Amino acid sequence: MxxxxxxxxxxxxxxxxxxxLVYADAEDSTQRxxxxxxxxDPFLTLYDGDVHxxxxxxxxxxxxxxxxxxxxxxxxxxxxxxxxxxxxFEEGTDRVFTDFxxxxxxxxxxxxxxxxxxxxxxxxxxxxxxxxxxxxxxxxIRAVKTDEEVDHVKEAQKANERAMARAEELIGEAxxxxxxxxxxxxxxxxxxxxxxxxxxxxxxxxLLRHGCALDETIVACGADAADPHDRGSxxxxxxESIIVDIFPRxxxxxxxxDMTRTFVKGEPNDTVAEWxxxxxxxxxxxxxxxxxxxxxxxxxxxxxxxxxxxxxPTLRSDETTETGFIHSTGHGxxxxxxxxxxxxPRGDELKPGHVVTIEPGLYDPEFGGVRIExxxxxxxxxxxxxxxxxxxxxxx
Amino acid sequence: MxxxxxxxxxxxxxxxxxxxLVYADAEDSTQRxxxxxxxxDPFLTLYDGDVHxxxxxxxxxxxxxxxxxxxxxxxxxxxxxxxxxxxxFEEGTDRVFTDFxxxxxxxxxxxxxxxxxxxxxxxxxxxxxxxxxxxxxxxxIRAVKTDEEVDHVKEAQKANERAMARAEELIGEAxxxxxxxxxxxxxxxxxxxxxxxxxxxxxxxxLLRHGCALDETIVACGADAADPHDRGSxxxxxxESIIVDIFPRxxxxxxxxDMTRTFVKGEPNDTVAEWxxxxxxxxxxxxxxxxxxxxxxxxxxxxxxxxxxxxxPTLRSDETTETGFIHSTGHGxxxxxxxxxxxxPRGDELKPGHVVTIEPGLYDPEFGGVRIExxxxxxxxxxxxxxxxxxxxxxx
Numbered sequence: 001m002x003x004x005x006x007x008x009x010x011x012x013x014x015x016x017x018x019x020x021l022v023y024a025d026a027e028d029s030t031q032r033x034x035x036x037x038x039x040x041d042p043f044l045t046l047y048d049g050d051v052h053x054x055x056x057x058x059x060x061x062x063x064x065x066x067x068x069x070x071x072x073x074x075x076x077x078x079x080x081x082x083x084x085x086x087x088x089f090e091e092g093t094d095r096v097f098t099d100f101x102x103x104x105x106x107x108x109x110x111x112x113x114x115x116x117x118x119x120x121x122x123x124x125x126x127x128x129x130x131x132x133x134x135x136x137x138x139x140x141i142r143a144v145k146t147d148e149e150v151d152h153v154k155e156a157q158k159a160n161e162r163a164m165a166r167a168e169e170l171i172g173e174a175x176x177x178x179x180x181x182x183x184x185x186x187x188x189x190x191x192x193x194x195x196x197x198x199x200x201x202x203x204x205x206x207l208l209r210h211g212c213a214l215d216e217t218i219v220a221c222g223a224d225a226a227d228p229h230d231r232g233s234x235x236x237x238x239x240e241s242i243i244v245d246i247f248p249r250x251x252x253x254x255x256x257x258d259m260t261r262t263f264v265k266g267e268p269n270d271t272v273a274e275w276x277x278x279x280x281x282x283x284x285x286x287x288x289x290x291x292x293x294x295x296x297x298x299x300x301x302x303x304x305x306x307x308x309x310x311x312x313p314t315l316r317s318d319e320t321t322e323t324g325f326i327h328s329t330g331h332g333x334x335x336x337x338x339x340x341x342x343x344x345p346r347g348d349e350l351k352p353g354h355v356v357t358i359e360p361g362l363y364d365p366e367f368g369g370v371r372i373e374x375x376x377x378x379x380x381x382x383x384x385x386x387x388x389x390x391x392x393x394x395x396x
Numbered sequence: 397m398x399x400x401x402x403x404x405x406x407x408x409x410x411x412x413x414x415x416x417l418v419y420a421d422a423e424d425s426t427q428r429x430x431x432x433x434x435x436x437d438p439f440l441t442l443y444d445g446d447v448h449x450x451x452x453x454x455x456x457x458x459x460x461x462x463x464x465x466x467x468x469x470x471x472x473x474x475x476x477x478x479x480x481x482x483x484x485f486e487e488g489t490d491r492v493f494t495d496f497x498x499x500x501x502x503x504x505x506x507x508x509x510x511x512x513x514x515x516x517x518x519x520x521x522x523x524x525x526x527x528x529x530x531x532x533x534x535x536x537i538r539a540v541k542t543d544e545e546v547d548h549v550k551e552a553q554k555a556n557e558r559a560m561a562r563a564e565e566l567i568g569e570a571x572x573x574x575x576x577x578x579x580x581x582x583x584x585x586x587x588x589x590x591x592x593x594x595x596x597x598x599x600x601x602x603l604l605r606h607g608c609a610l611d612e613t614i615v616a617c618g619a620d621a622a623d624p625h626d627r628g629s630x631x632x633x634x635x636e637s638i639i640v641d642i643f644p645r646x647x648x649x650x651x652x653x654d655m656t657r658t659f660v661k662g663e664p665n666d667t668v669a670e671w672x673x674x675x676x677x678x679x680x681x682x683x684x685x686x687x688x689x690x691x692x693x694x695x696x697x698x699x700x701x702x703x704x705x706x707x708x709p710t711l712r713s714d715e716t717t718e719t720g721f722i723h724s725t726g727h728g729x730x731x732x733x734x735x736x737x738x739x740x741p742r743g744d745e746l747k748p749g750h751v752v753t754i755e756p757g758l759y760d761p762e763f764g765g766v767r768i769e770x771x772x773x774x775x776x777x778x779x780x781x782x783x784x785x786x787x788x789x790x791x792x
Contacts, residue, residue, distance in 0.1 A: 040612070040625060041734075057711060058723050061623055076715045089742050090530045117516045118509030118528035132514035134486045201604060208600055213610065216436070227457055229436060315453060319472045327454050338437075346485055 001148055002068070003033060003141060009049060011137045012110065019048040019101070020138070021109040021130075023119050029335035030112050030138045032254065036068025044097060045069075046104060054100045073100060094122035101128060112138065136340060143332050143340035144353035150377050152255035153333060153355050154386050157375055159210035160246050160257045161389050163203045167219065167244045170199055171265050172395045176238040186235045187265055196221065196232035203246055212248035218260075219244050225262075225369035228327050228361065238266035241368035243361075247337050256337045258357050259387055260373035263395045274310075275362040275370040276393045282306040282360035283372055286329055286343070290358070290376065290383045296347015300329040303360045312362055316345065323364040330357040333375060354378040397544055398464070399429060399537060405445060407533045408506065415444040415497070416534070417505040417526075419515050425731035426508050426534045428650065432464025440493060442500060450496045469496060490518035497524060508534065532736060539728050539736035540749035546773050548651035549729060549751050550782050553771055555606035556642050556653045557785050559599045563615065563640050566595055567661050568791045572634040582631040583661055592617065592628035599642055608644035614656075615640050621658075621765035624723050624757065634662035637764035637789075639757075643733050652733045654753050655783055656769030659791045671758040671766040672789045678702040678756035679768055682725055682739070686754070686772065686779045692743015696725040699756045708758055712741065719760040726753040729771060750774040 008020060022045040024031040026038040035045040035053060039062070044054040050070035055063045060074045078099045084092035097119070101109070108129035111120065113136070120130045145153070174187040174194045187194040196219040204214040220232030222240040236242055245260040262279075264272065285302040304316045304325065313324035328344030333355050341347060341354050350356075356378065361371030374387035404416060418441040420427040422434040431441040431449060435458070440450040446466035451459045456470045474495045480488035493515070497505070504525035507516065509532070516526045541549070570583035570590045583590040592615040600610040616628030618636040632638055641656040658675075660668065681698040700712045700721065709720035724740030729751050737743060737750050746752075752774065757767030770783035 057716065057718070058625060061718055062625060074716075081715050084742075111513060113514030114512040115514075116510040116528075117507060117513050117526070118511075118530050120513045121528060130513070132512075132517060134514050204604055205601065208597060208604070208610075214604075229454060229458060319477050320453065320470075322453070322457055346480075 001036075001146060003146075005034075005047065005141065007141055008047060008137055011133075011135075012048075015110055015131075015133070017108045017110045017129075017131070018106040019046050019104070019109050021046055021101075021111050021115070023097075023111075023116055028114075029142065029339070032335055033142050034138060035066075037063055037066040039063070044100065046101065046106060046109075048104055048106060052100075052104060054097070073103075090118070090122065094119065094126055098123060098126045098128055110137075112136075139340045142334055144351055145334060145355050145377070146353070149255065149334065150353070150355060152250060152253040153257055153375070153377075155253070156212055156248050156250040156255055156257035157259065157386060157388075159207055159212040159250070160248050160259050161387075162210055163206040163212075163246050163248065164244060164259060164261060164389055166206045167199050167203050167246075168261070168263060168395060170194060170202060171236065171242065171263055174236075174265060176266060185238050187238060193235050195235050196224070197234075199236070199244070200232075203244075207246075207248045211251055213251045214248065217244075217246055220369070222368050223365050226323075226363045226365040226367070228363060228369070228371070236265070239264065239268065241268065241272045241370055243369050243371050245371065245373065249337070254335055256333050256335075258333050258337060258359075258373060258375050259389060260359055260361075260371045261389065261391065262370045262372060262393060264393055265395050268393060269367060271364075271367040272370060273393070275367070276372075278306065278310050278312075279360050279362060279370050279372050280391060282325075283358055283374065286358045286360065287374075287376070287383065287385065290350065290356070290378065292350055292352050292378055292380065294350050296329075296341050296343040296350060296356075297345055298347075299343045299350075299358070300345060300347055303329045307360070307362065324362060325360065326363055327359075327361070330359050330373075332356055350378050352378055352380050397432075397542060399542075401430075401443070401537065403537055404443060404533055407529075407531075408444075411506055411527075411529070413504045413506045413525075413527070414502040415442050415500070415505050417442055417497075417507050417511070419493075419507075419512055420510075424510075425538065425735070428731055429538050430534060431462075433459055433462040435459070440496065442497065442502060442505075444500055444502060448496075448500060450493070469499075486514070486518065490515065490522055494519060494522045494524055506533075508532075535736045538730055540747055541730060541751050541773070542749070545651065545730065546749070546751060548646060548649040549653055549771070549773075551649070552608055552644055552646045552651055552653035553655065553782060553784075555603055555608040555646070556644050556655050557783075558606055559602040559608075559642050559644065560640060560655060560657060560785055562598050562602045563595050563642075564657070564659060564791060566590060566598060567632065567638065567659055570632070570661060572662060581634050583634060589631050591631050592620070593630075595632070595640070596628075599640075603642075603644045607647055609647045610644065613640075613642055616765070618764050619761050622719075622759045622761040622763070624759060624765070624767065632661070635660065635664065637664065637668045637766055639765050639767050641767065641769065645733070650731055652729050652731070654729050654733060654755075654769060654771050655785060656755055656757075656767045657785065657787065658766045658768060658789060660789055661791050664789060665763060667760075667763040668766060669789070671763070672768075674702065674706050674708075675756050675758060675766050675768050676787060678721075679754055679770065682754045682756065683770075683772070683779065683781065686746065686752070686774065688746055688748050688774055688776065691745050692725075692737050692739040692752075693741055694743075695739045695746075695754070696741060696743055699725045703756070703758065721756065721758055723755075723757070726755050726769075728752055746774050748774055748776050 330343035359373030376385040726739035755769030772781040
């Protein structure tokens, strides 16, 4: 894939900078996107209209075979060993970097905001102008997906749906252990207590079978489910809400997908039942607002409107609330599980090609949590929701 | 686990800095180690003798329950919304950070070298002194493991050995497809071609069963194996070297292990057979040099000596060689798969509690690659190699 980097050219012109510089390994998605090269150790990518890589000897052979870079150099080409001998490892390496930049006529660079401070200051000491940009120019480019990239996310989402089906199947097949505390009995599957950990493992196995790597997975029941970032642990219980949030990454393409469903085995309490209906309503309101030209804030506000009208707190109505709707409405999905655009109070204009989650939810340790999350792509005239999974709170 | 941070106290005193500041998510191991808190989004950790966290509202509840931090604050405690309203998101957030630092009487901070540049410059603009340290003070603390941490690595290594056994079993059970090109036939297992991808998946399944997450895994055959960072792809072939390098991470403790074996199904070529013996010899030489007081460079030199004496190039004898011994001898293993200490030309003094790999190898696209890697802990009087896996090149 050759990304369209014309806005980066314009950005560099506007800022009077000679190049855009990234120093990171390929786990950094800006690095992966810009360089088109996958390496486990940090390497330098300079964009000056073309892509130039500076890598270690170890990566040199593979880097030369990568399709994107116009040129590939290695540390040894700039006398790394001699420079380290004379100036120590850090300054010696900085000097290799500045010589590499000078080779391309580059005296001033703009970097991503998370460019490593020590390298930036080291280059500055050697006379290079280094400024971090906080507009997220490459993030904005990455946020708009090509058809090929959308297909990668859709592929991961298919695996996601298989894994969700496996989780729901386990909960459905489980029986409720009857005891003195019959109303909130523990779930049992094939003679063993059904725990968050066991469902998570089955989800992960299913994802592996479909070419996806697992990252973290959330299978959170009861009070765990009331904390949106709790991964969940221990036995699952009847009559309590179980949030299953799966975000697999395709091992080949490295693109993510993301989906959440909430289940109750047995009888949900009245609050959870009300929250579920309200969250479906909030999700619909969000999708109604989702179109090119609208902002991420518009979509987020649509969700807050629904929850607040029903009397539940949101971070918009109370910045310090720990219950109610306590996160943003959604985020972009691509090479990162969380990327632009943001569907939140600071959400900017939405564009065709943006791939986003819509994931309203309500939380309170007293009742549990409810979240429903779909994934969609903004199109020329609205959106395409490519989530293909039913919404049923109660699992029989 | 409460790490011993006394050398960090000394470091701050020596540098006349009020605190050590980290801004990262918990995937950053310095952040995880120092904060003792696991969160998927970036948060601020200030160490000034105690650990202080500044987190988003979303993380506040969980952060308060974490055992390490002395205090936990959230953005809202410093009027984040009002500041963002007045100054925009970036500067508004920087102002929250400086108010938080001021609250703790902190005007000057030292940071890890990869501290995000934009935040550093933002804090500097608001009058905070920010300097990145390149000595790796927290890395050095992390490199020396407590007994509990060593046990975590050993636990992951046990899973690793099960996964390696599964890989070797698949290669052992495979038959060689006889055809016109009988000398280098494709391996077939239960009627299907045995590919790198298939062996990798079986390794990953086995790791999941033993509580480990997969990261990347290397199953590289023939020319792929000649590139130490190639993950491998496509059919495995008889009579060619197959490098299997597995580095699982325990999902619970987050500690890694690391091991490599090289296999040939059938008849290795003479060069690979010679390399295997030589690499065993190099590994032994490295272990002979491994003890507290020796340096990582000593251990690395021991390996270079063996290879160079046998006439093979190393990066020590030729900085630009693309064949021979083209990587370092080993690295520390802990919360990161690659961490201190380094067993390389720039390897410093080794200390009891250092957990390191010893992984000599030889590579050439013409013959393939050979690498053997064990994992060990430096002890008071030498080392303990806790790798429990045989070394047999030829798999029957």
